[in-house]
Amino acid sequence: DTGVSQNPRHKITKRGQNVTFRCDPISEHNRLYWYRQTLGQGPEFLTYFQNEAQLEKSRLLSDRFSAERPKGSFSTLEIQRTEQGDSAMYLCASSPLRPALYNEQFFGPGTRLTVL
Amino acid sequence: ELKVEQNPLFLSMQEGKNYTIYCNYSTTSDRLYWYRQDPGKSLESLFVLLSNGAVKQEGRLMASLDTKARLSTLHITAAVHDLSATYFCAVAYGGATNKLIFGTGTLLAVQP
Numbered sequence: 001d002t003g004v005s006q007n008p009r010h011k012i013t014k015r016g017q018n019v020t021f022r023c024d025p026i027s028e029h030n031r032l033y034w035y036r037q038t039l040g041q042g043p044e045f046l047t048y049f050q051n052e053a054q055l056e057k058s059r060l061l062s063d064r065f066s067a068e069r070p071k072g073s074f075s076t077l078e079i080q081r082t083e084q085g086d087s088a089m090y091l092c093a094s095s096p097l098r099p100a101l102y103n104e105q106f107f108g109p110g111t112r113l114t115v116l
Numbered sequence: 117e118l119k120v121e122q123n124p125l126f127l128s129m130q131e132g133k134n135y136t137i138y139c140n141y142s143t144t145s146d147r148l149y150w151y152r153q154d155p156g157k158s159l160e161s162l163f164v165l166l167s168n169g170a171v172k173q174e175g176r177l178m179a180s181l182d183t184k185a186r187l188s189t190l191h192i193t194a195a196v197h198d199l200s201a202t203y204f205c206a207v208a209y210g211g212a213t214n215k216l217i218f219g220t221g222t223l224l225a226v227q228p
Contacts, residue, residue, distance in 0.1 A: 033215065042120075042204050042218030043159070056213045091158060095214075102166070103147060103214045107159040 002026060004108035006092050012114045013082055020078045021111045025094030032075050033105060034067060035091040036060065043091055049075060050097065082115045089113075118143045118209045122219035129195045129226050137190040137222045139205035147208040148188050149216065150179050152201045159204065162190075195226045 005024045013019050025032050030051050035043035046065070048056040051072040061067075064082075069075040079086055089112050093105040119142040129135055139148070147166055151159040163172045165181035165188060172179050176199065178191045188205055202223045206216040 031214070035216075040221075042206070042221050043216070045215040045217070048213050048215055056210065056215065102164045103208060104149070104161055104164055105214075105216060106161065107151075109158045 004092055004094055004106055006090075006108040006111050008111060009109060010112050010114075012116065014116050015084060016081055018078065018080045019082060019113065020076055021090055021092075021113075023075045023077070023092030023094075023108060025074070025092070026106055028096065029094035029106075030072070030097035031095045031103075031105075032069055033093040033095075034075070034077050035093065037089040037091060037110070038087075046077075046090075079113075082113075084115045087113055087115045118145070118207060118217045120205060120207050120217050120219040122205055122222050124222060125220060126223045127225070129192070129224065131196055131226055131228055132194050134194065135192050137192075137203055137205075137224075139188040139190070139219055141186050141188075141205075141207045141217075143207075143209070144183070144186075145207040145209060147214075148181055149206045149208070150177075150188075150190055151204045151206060153204065153221070154201050162203075192224070195224075197226045197228060200224055200226045 032049040034046040037043040049069040064080045067077045089110045091110045092108045095105045121140045150162040163179040168183040170181045176193045202221045204221045206218045
């Protein structure tokens with residue numbers, strides 16, 4: 001399977017714990033995005049990487065959130081001191097930098113986080 | 117700030133009927149996307165629309181774009197149960213970042 005993969009698929013944690021999610025984009029896709037989707041809503045943009053550089057972060061990404069893409073391949077999203085409001089589906093998407101005509105983003109299966 | 121609105125939010129249809137989902141957005145954009153999401157699943161890309169008057173069709177679904185009106189439509193022809201899902205439109209925003217701003221989605225339920 002050469003699509004976007006995410007791990008774990010489900011995570012249940014207690015409030016105050018730290019969690020880390022991983023995203024493996026489609027090979028050779030330079031662009032990588034993280035989105036968050038809560039129940040009954042559309043996904044909301046969190047952050048964007050072009051290769052290893054984090055070029056944009058949403059205001060939704062509080063200080064408790066950090067994302068990395070150390071070698072321009074896989075990415076991690078860490079949430080520290082989780083809160084119940086962090087419960088959501090975290091989606092990763094990737095797209096190629098060239099050609100840029102469509103800039104189509106391909107989404108992974110998501111990680112569903114439940115904070116108790 | 118770009119806002120994307122979809123209507124209706126919920127659509128219950130009978131098999132064989134036609135209907136249209138509307139997507140309005142508030143700021144000029146280069147690209148508009150339609151995605152499908154099944155319950156508990158991720159997003160599947162359906163269409164990418166680039167220019168004014170663009171129309172794309174795949175099976176029973178047809179998408180169009182009117183950039184002057186800032187309106188896109190997703191038309192469903194002769195609905196079948198397999199089309200039951202949530203449909204999202206998304207608008208590209210932020211220049212080189214090309215982040216997507218999503219609508220709230222339309223939950224489509226096709227009844228036999």
